[in-house]
Amino acid sequence: MQMPIPNANVLARKATIAARLRAVLPGDAVITDPAETRAYECDALTAYACAPLAAVLPRSTAEVAAVLKICHEEGVPVVPRGSGTSLAGGALPTADCVVLGVARMHAVLETDYDNRFIRVQSGRTNLSVTGAVEADGWFYAPDPSSQLACAIAGNIAMNSGGAHCLKYGVTTNNLLGVTLVQMDGTVVELGGPWLDAGGMDLLGVVTEATLRILPKPEGARPVLVGFNSNEVAGTCVSDIIKAGILPVAIEFMDRPCIRATEAFAKAGYPDCESLLIIEVEGSPAEIDEQLARIKAIAMTHNPVEFREAADEDQARRIWLGRKSAFGAMGQINDYMCLDGTIPVSALPFVLRRIGEMSQDFGLDVGNVFHAGDGNMHPLILFNANKPGDLQLCEAFGAEILKLCVEVGGCLTGEHGVGIEKRDLMTVQFNPTDLEAQLRVKDVFDPKWLLNPAKVFPLEATASRRAV
Numbered sequence: 312m313q314m315p316i317p318n319a320n321v322l323a324r325k326a327t328i329a330a331r332l333r334a335v336l337p338g339d340a341v342i343t344d345p346a347e348t349r350a351y352e353c354d355a356l357t358a359y360a361c362a363p364l365a366a367v368l369p370r371s372t373a374e375v376a377a378v379l380k381i382c383h384e385e386g387v388p389v390v391p392r393g394s395g396t397s398l399a400g401g402a403l404p405t406a407d408c409v410v411l412g413v414a415r416m417h418a419v420l421e422t423d424y425d426n427r428f429i430r431v432q433s434g435r436t437n438l439s440v441t442g443a444v445e446a447d448g449w450f451y452a453p454d455p456s457s458q459l460a461c462a463i464a465g466n467i468a469m470n471s472g473g474a475h476c477l478k479y480g481v482t483t484n485n486l487l488g489v490t491l492v493q494m495d496g497t498v499v500e501l502g503g504p505w506l507d508a509g510g511m512d513l514l515g516v517v518t519e520a521t522l523r524i525l526p527k528p529e530g531a532r533p534v535l536v537g538f539n540s541n542e543v544a545g546t547c548v549s550d551i552i553k554a555g556i557l558p559v560a561i562e563f564m565d566r567p568c569i570r571a572t573e574a575f576a577k578a579g580y581p582d583c584e585s586l587l588i589i590e591v592e593g594s595p596a597e598i599d600e601q602l603a604r605i606k607a608i609a610m611t612h613n614p615v616e617f618r619e620a621a622d623e624d625q626a627r628r629i630w631l632g633r634k635s636a637f638g639a640m641g642q643i644n645d646y647m648c649l650d651g652t653i654p655v656s657a658l659p660f661v662l663r664r665i666g667e668m669s670q671d672f673g674l675d676v677g678n679v680f681h682a683g684d685g686n687m688h689p690l691i692l693f694n695a696n697k698p699g700d701l702q703l704c705e706a707f708g709a710e711i712l713k714l715c716v717e718v719g720g721c722l723t724g725e726h727g728v729g730i731e732k733r734d735l736m737t738v739q740f741n742p743t744d745l746e747a748q749l750r751v752k753d754v755f756d757p758k759w760l761l762n763p764a765k766v767f768p769l770e771a772t773a774s775r776r777a778v
């Protein structure tokens with residue numbers, strides 16, 4: 312993966328830049344020692360790493376604005392960072408950049424149950440947003456599997472989703488407003504605590520967010536449905552959606568993932584080709600009615616198992632394997648987690664093609680994903696210590712993502728573009744589309760200092776970054 316050559320002029324002025332940052336932040340909030348900046352050298356796309364010039368950890372919008380103003384004046388690129396769990400390399404630094412981490416900005420600023428919102432600083436972790444309101448019977452719906460660690464800031468930047476987003480929508484559907492700071496230090500308020508508050512998408516560093524919260528449902532119950540064919544499982548998903556049923560989640564796992572998670576988490580999954588975890592919510596009567604319809608559809612596909620959770624413990628065990636899947640796959644080998652979205656009806660075809668490509672490339676792949684909204688996460692296994700394996704894995708990944716676009720889907724469902732899919736943007740967008748996107752960035756970040764090496768192919772942005 313190519314990254315821009317660091318600006319030698321910025322590298323030479325490291326001491327001056329650090330001194331200016333220390334003048335506006337507490338001493339321990341500016342990190343320049345190479346032994347410590349290494350902690351920020353990558354996100355969860357660990358195949359690429361580069362320690363930044365410095366990392367800063369402000370505590371307020373005013374401090375973020377002061378940092379950005381200095382970087383803008385000094386011509387220093389800035390890479391914002393939440394918790395560093397991006398799988399797309401969105402938070403990967405360059406050697407001449409300042410990483411602006413919002414981890415110290417985690418306060419709850421306001422909770423309003425009458426108007427169903429919570430306002431938090433953007434470094435607050437996803438799960439702790441629900442943690443702040445659950446005792447009162449409320450929750451924040453978007454639930455990335457990384458929710459224990461990832462921050463609302465990263466969720467907003469990547470428009471993150473999760474298992475329960477089939478029903479509740481992804482981050483953008485639950486975000487009411489933000490405070491953000493533009494690259495020149497200007498503070499902007501967008502949206503507000505109520506739906507339909509005015510606002511636009513702008514580019515900047517998010518410091519505060521107003522999020523929609525919901526009353527917890529009366530109850531929820533998952534079922535596990537096992538199949539002896541990926542394609543049949545895919546068709547079953549498609550049939551459930553076609554029937555107009557809206558479960559809160561439909562998750563899919565194939566045999567490699569099922570076996571890996573069984574060895575790791577011992578959730579009691581059947582040894583079958585693929586399984587679906589389908590969860591519905593509501594009153595006991597609503598749950599019974601929805602599950603009866605789902606069962607009727609599933610039975611037309613001859614599942615090898617249809618297991619309905621009879622109590623809390625069984626429900627927990629059904630989810631246990633799914634929630635452990637990424638960790639379990641990581642025990643087998645290095646892996647790259649892709650994130651492409653396809654029309655649900657294309658699931659059977661795409662799963663078959665991924666299987667064929669896996670044989671062509673000679674790399675194993677496990678599939679675990681949010682099937683209800685067609686958001687696929689093929690996990691390609693490779694050996695980072697074997698020369699050429701990473702490149703082979705990337706080539707395989709690129710073919711899968713091109714396939715997603717070919718069948719009418721897109722390059723990302725929830726992980727964003729970062730560096731990982733940057734060079735594939737031309738597959739989804741023609742030159743005119745891309746130029747329009749570049750011009751939007753020109754308006755809000757004319758010097759191209761805010762995370763400049765991400766999202767767009769480097770050659771498309773070279774002339775702008777050079778200026």
Ligand SMILES: Cc1cc2nc3c(=O)[nH]c(=O)nc-3n(C[C@H](O)[C@H](O)[C@H](O)COP(=O)(O)OP(=O)(O)OC[C@H]3O[C@@H](n4cnc5c(N)ncnc54)[C@H](O)[C@@H]3O)c2cc1C
Pocket residue numbers: 354355390391392393394395396397398400401402413433454455456457460461462463464465466467468469470471472473474515516517518637725726729762
């Ligand atoms: C095991 C695992 C499971 C995962 N499961 C899911 C899942 O189910 N669904 C899902 O959607 N994702 C998932 N992810 C991916 C990742 O957790 C999400 O993309 C998450 O939103 C990243 O949040 P973060 O705070 O870690 O952001 P970071 O990794 O720190 O940054 C992500 C991007 O946001 C930008 N950014 C960070 N802070 C700001 C800010 N204040 N203002 C503007 N931009 C900012 C960064 O520059 C970067 O481009 C998973 C990751 C892992 C490791």
